[in-house]
Amino acid sequence: MAEYEACILGLKMVVDMNVCELLVIGDSDLLIHQVQGEWAVKNPKIVPYVQYVKNLCKRFRKIEFRHTPRIQNELADALATIASMIKHTNTDYIDPLDIDLKEHPVHCSHVELEPDGLPWYFDIKRYLESGTYPEDATSGQKKLIHCMDLNFFLNGEVLYRRTPDLGLLRYVDAAEAVRLIEQIHVEVAVHT
Known part of the structure; x- marks a missing residue:
């Protein structure tokens, strides 16, 4: 479920950026093949996630999912390693992530213009x-x-x-x- 939640969050961010064509590269064989309809979804808890991802995919003109082995996906491997180091008090069950997305998140910091007239960044x-x-x-x-x-x-x-x-x-x-x-x-x- 965490892999699907991460995928959904990423797809929502890309939709907000008005991207029309997208290549999704993931190291989860299960997620990639289930979303492409190549593998059956046997866990009933995963069905809503797969459906949600498929609905998000309809918002793109072209979207492709491609599997890459974890050994070739260093960033995901590093994040997974860090996540595995977190100690949980209840090892029998870990609550899934609750991700609250605001309708229109806004953060505003005002920085004065530099002397050369260019923005600080x-x-x-x-x-x-x-x-x-x-x-x-x-x-x-x-x-x-x-x-x-x-x-x-x-x-x-x-x-x-x-x-x-x-x-x-x-x-x-x-x-x-x-x-x-x-x-x-x-x-x-x-x-x-």
Whole structure:
């Protein structure tokens, strides 16, 4: 069930990002083959999960599920190893994860413009795009940018940061922030 819950959470995040075509790579033979309809679902507790994943799949123009052995999926293997280290008081039964997704999660932090007029995250975005550091960056600044890029990724021109709870934070410049705030105020005024 945990594998299905992780898959569902990932699919929901990708749907929210308006992705039309998706390749899902997983190391669970069971999940991949059940979702593709190649293997029967024998556990009645899993049936709703499979159906939910299949319903989410209808939201994509094209979606493909591909199995990769765990030995080739280092990140998943590391997460599974960490999860196996957690001590549980009741070893007979562990409650499944309850994942509450907010209708419209919003986190907003306002950062003043840098003196050069660029947003604070400009150097991280440029590093992700081209692998280059600012010309005047010290070795410490380069190390910081490199470390920060592990939690950031680009989707086209949009910069996101992964949160510990697997959420995504979208970074916008000052002009985009003003536009979004105005749009939110208009929508709130219309609905009140």
